[in-house]
Amino acid sequence: MHGYVRPGNSQPTWLFPFVVIVVLILSVLPLARLAMVGITAFANGGVIDVLAESSLWSATYYTFVTAILGTIISLVIGCLFAFLLTLTDISDKGLLSFFFVLPMMIPPQVTALAWVQMSGPSSPLLKALSLAPPLGSPQPLYSVGGIALLYGVQHAPLVYLALRAGLMTLPRDGVEAARLSGASSLQVFRDIILPLSLPGIIAGAAISFVSCTGNFGIPAILGIPASIFTLPTLIFTKFSAFTSRTFGDVAVLSAIIAMISVAGLMVQDRALRGRDYRVIGLSGASAAFELGAWRFAFTPLLWAILFFMLAAPFFALVVGALVPAYGVPLTFKTMSLHAFEEILFRQAVTRTAFINSLSLAGATALGLLVVTVLAAYTLTGRKDAASRIVSSLIEIPYSLPGIVMAVAFILVFAAPIPFLHVSLYGTIWIILIAYFSSFFAVSLKPAVSAFHQLDPALEEAARLSGAGFFRRLFDIIVPLIAPAAGASVILVFLIACNELTISALLWSAGTQTLGVAIYNLDDSGSSDLASALSVLVVLMVVVMMLLLELMAKRLPKGAVPWRS
Amino acid sequence: MKTIVSAAALVAASLFAIPASAANLVLYTSQPNEDAQATVDGFMAANPDVKVDWVRDGTPKIMAKLQAEIQAGNPVADLLLIADVVTLERLKKEGKLLAYKSPEAAQYDATLYDADGYYYSTKLITTGIMYNTSAAMKPASWKDLIKPEAKGLVTMPSPLASGAALIHAQTLAAVPGLGWDFYKSLAENGAIAAGGNGAVLKSVASGEKAYGMVVDYLPIREKAKGAPVEFVFPSEGVSAVTEPVGILASTRNADAAKKFVDYVLSEKGQEGFLKLGYIPARNGMKLPKGFPARDTIKVLPIKAADALENADQDLKTFSAIYGSN
Numbered sequence: 001m002h003g004y005v006r007p008g009n010s011q012p013t014w015l016f017p018f019v020v021i022v023v024l025i026l027s028v029l030p031l032a033r034l035a036m037v038g039i040t041a042f043a044n045g046g047v048i049d050v051l052a053e054s055s056l057w058s059a060t061y062y063t064f065v066t067a068i069l070g071t072i073i074s075l076v077i078g079c080l081f082a083f084l085l086t087l088t089d090i091s092d093k094g095l096l097s098f099f100f101v102l103p104m105m106i107p108p109q110v111t112a113l114a115w116v117q118m119s120g121p122s123s124p125l126l127k128a129l130s131l132a133p134p135l136g137s138p139q140p141l142y143s144v145g146g147i148a149l150l151y152g153v154q155h156a157p158l159v160y161l162a163l164r165a166g167l168m169t170l171p172r173d174g175v176e177a178a179r180l181s182g183a184s185s186l187q188v189f190r191d192i193i194l195p196l197s198l199p200g201i202i203a204g205a206a207i208s209f210v211s212c213t214g215n216f217g218i219p220a221i222l223g224i225p226a227s228i229f230t231l232p233t234l235i236f237t238k239f240s241a242f243t244s245r246t247f248g249d250v251a252v253l254s255a256i257i258a259m260i261s262v263a264g265l266m267v268q269d270r271a272l273r274g275r276d277y278r279v280i281g282l283s284g285a286s287a288a289f290e291l292g293a294w295r296f297a298f299t300p301l302l303w304a305i306l307f308f309m310l311a312a313p314f315f316a317l318v319v320g321a322l323v324p325a326y327g328v329p330l331t332f333k334t335m336s337l338h339a340f341e342e343i344l345f346r347q348a349v350t351r352t353a354f355i356n357s358l359s360l361a362g363a364t365a366l367g368l369l370v371v372t373v374l375a376a377y378t379l380t381g382r383k384d385a386a387s388r389i390v391s392s393l394i395e396i397p398y399s400l401p402g403i404v405m406a407v408a409f410i411l412v413f414a415a416p417i418p419f420l421h422v423s424l425y426g427t428i429w430i431i432l433i434a435y436f437s438s439f440f441a442v443s444l445k446p447a448v449s450a451f452h453q454l455d456p457a458l459e460e461a462a463r464l465s466g467a468g469f470f471r472r473l474f475d476i477i478v479p480l481i482a483p484a485a486g487a488s489v490i491l492v493f494l495i496a497c498n499e500l501t502i503s504a505l506l507w508s509a510g511t512q513t514l515g516v517a518i519y520n521l522d523d524s525g526s527s528d529l530a531s532a533l534s535v536l537v538v539l540m541v542v543v544m545m546l547l548l549e550l551m552a553k554r555l556p557k558g559a560v561p562w563r564s
Numbered sequence: 565m566k567t568i569v570s571a572a573a574l575v576a577a578s579l580f581a582i583p584a585s586a587a588n589l590v591l592y593t594s595q596p597n598e599d600a601q602a603t604v605d606g607f608m609a610a611n612p613d614v615k616v617d618w619v620r621d622g623t624p625k626i627m628a629k630l631q632a633e634i635q636a637g638n639p640v641a642d643l644l645l646i647a648d649v650v651t652l653e654r655l656k657k658e659g660k661l662l663a664y665k666s667p668e669a670a671q672y673d674a675t676l677y678d679a680d681g682y683y684y685s686t687k688l689i690t691t692g693i694m695y696n697t698s699a700a701m702k703p704a705s706w707k708d709l710i711k712p713e714a715k716g717l718v719t720m721p722s723p724l725a726s727g728a729a730l731i732h733a734q735t736l737a738a739v740p741g742l743g744w745d746f747y748k749s750l751a752e753n754g755a756i757a758a759g760g761n762g763a764v765l766k767s768v769a770s771g772e773k774a775y776g777m778v779v780d781y782l783p784i785r786e787k788a789k790g791a792p793v794e795f796v797f798p799s800e801g802v803s804a805v806t807e808p809v810g811i812l813a814s815t816r817n818a819d820a821a822k823k824f825v826d827y828v829l830s831e832k833g834q835e836g837f838l839k840l841g842y843i844p845a846r847n848g849m850k851l852p853k854g855f856p857a858r859d860t861i862k863v864l865p866i867k868a869a870d871a872l873e874n875a876d877q878d879l880k881t882f883s884a885i886y887g888s889n
Binding site for chain 1: 590592596597598601604605617618619620621624625628629632633635636637638640641696698699716717756758759760761762763764765766767769770771772773774782786789790791792793
């Protein structure tokens, strides 16, 4: 019994095996099943059929092209914000940062819908302003460029956050030494800051690329009408035309996206490995540059970008929800609250979707919290290879595209569970398990950073005074990491509430989520209803982010993603 | 220990808060959301003891969902209310449907329901041409869509996404003088086929395209709300589907499902469809506002048996012309 736990480690023996079992169920089982079906399809020659289809190759091509272009756009916007908000004395940093991270928290299909409402001949907003393009003009967003642009907007905050984390720890004395030797601001930026922030930029680029390849909401709304399919939307359409071959085909397609993601992550991993510059000197390069007169150029620029990223699409959504029918310009006479009425009071599916999304998000956030506290405790306490393996196994489902995890869980739970004879497929429970798997890593991160900041002496003192594990857990550990736990609950709740990719494949009668409801409303031609529901969802996201912002002072560093 | 109990209780409570599908009936339908809700609301008002959950998607997608569920051993739906009899005929042949002889059938033409009681047509939905009122040409014939004035301005639903669109394509393909060559000319004229009827409505009403093939009730209804669109019944005639209702053999609540079939066929149920802007299938019903007299609408013939047999081949032909997945 005592031989297994190293001396000095006071964890109960059951703890680590418990975490291992959870990880086996949530990560290893679905991925192994996916690999198995893929290999079986391969052995049966099914792969040849899939690989011979031109749709696969064009989807792979579009996935790459849109992801690369999207990454470039997100790099440009993300780096601009990161450098200006971290290194200069620009005003209203907190506000800018809050607004800039907002697009990341908004469901991608809502972003896409908002931009469609904002541009092209269909735009109720442009019609209201009498700026709409003439009849027959194509919607410019239904294109590779449109998809890439929205990827860029959606993922720029990821680049911003990755780069910002690195910039915060830049050695200040290096900058000051260069300044004292007479280097200009531009030289300091080019010769010191840029090289040192390169790993952060690469990491941001990799995260953005992986997120682009896995995105479903944007290519579904912008790509499908123009017959531009990416791998996730191709999987979705294959599933929408179910045949006896479908399970095998989608397993193979999922494996291809998974490989692209893993390749992207390996790049990120390499970039991060060479990144530990913290030891060089005092960190905190806040306001290393004084903008001076440039302030008058940069401040309006940043606000203008935010206006186009957030305010204009949101107004377009609101206008789209208020027009009575397609193609009618919005005036005070034509304005109608019909869509909101229909969504809020008539459609049973809205109520179902709100209840489903909120209870799924709540159950995922709270359920994961219990596992997370135990896992973070045992994983930060152990420094062996086993705990490193478990940590990376927890990361994998989060880093894989949602559609891959959805396919994996369908394969595990499509048939009734042996012995129990209960079928999870088509019920809400399969969505819940997939959420647990996908968001485990999100929930774990704030808890792990809290444990790292925790002084082990407190717990040791309690242990020496004879307190058992649960006593220590509830009297010492939980109170100390409570703020981080709160942040983790809200973060997971926020992300799970807005989820589409996983539930798009797993939903069934009565288990529609908000993401699915919005997508289906738009797909069936009721874009006024889809817009109205989207407006409500955006408002909900903003309220939850404000809640996190209010809690921020009591949280450990890094728990709220957009705060320094 | 108290804390652990309350924490566990909290988690348990949040887990049980998840609603397991508690409905007595699950309806899979291809009607638009608002119509599906209205149909279900009407039924539940007449039968307060039955709760109905519904899922809406295009007919092919609904069928895919059902197939996947059947393969997984857990079909969720009790009832289908989808675009065309051809799909239901196929399910009947596969033994997936429950036979039920509704007393309401007496009020229907014998051609509108299955003699063995496996499915019943509920309405008549024709596919014609809609155009944006700011378009230069007012189309009157299907062939107007291949004129140079319509170049790059035509859109239509894809048979891969819509059951009505498949029947429509099969109907036109059988018309002498049109046929698959007509579809080829359309594609050469820059016509696109993507998404369902809702997408066509949106595209034409908003002015992305000027002309569209679409089911009648969408543009007629939107026009009444003020949208800048018109609907025409082309001179050659229109195709039609009848949105049949059928009960799945795997239903867990056959009695309630039979009540639902009776309701949609009843005068009250049919009036509900009429109010939504559909042509009711029941004898002696009025036409909705905005439609011409029934005997002026020329419906092109289609042989259900042929349509069923050729469906896969016709889908392939269509996909080959329009290069869609």
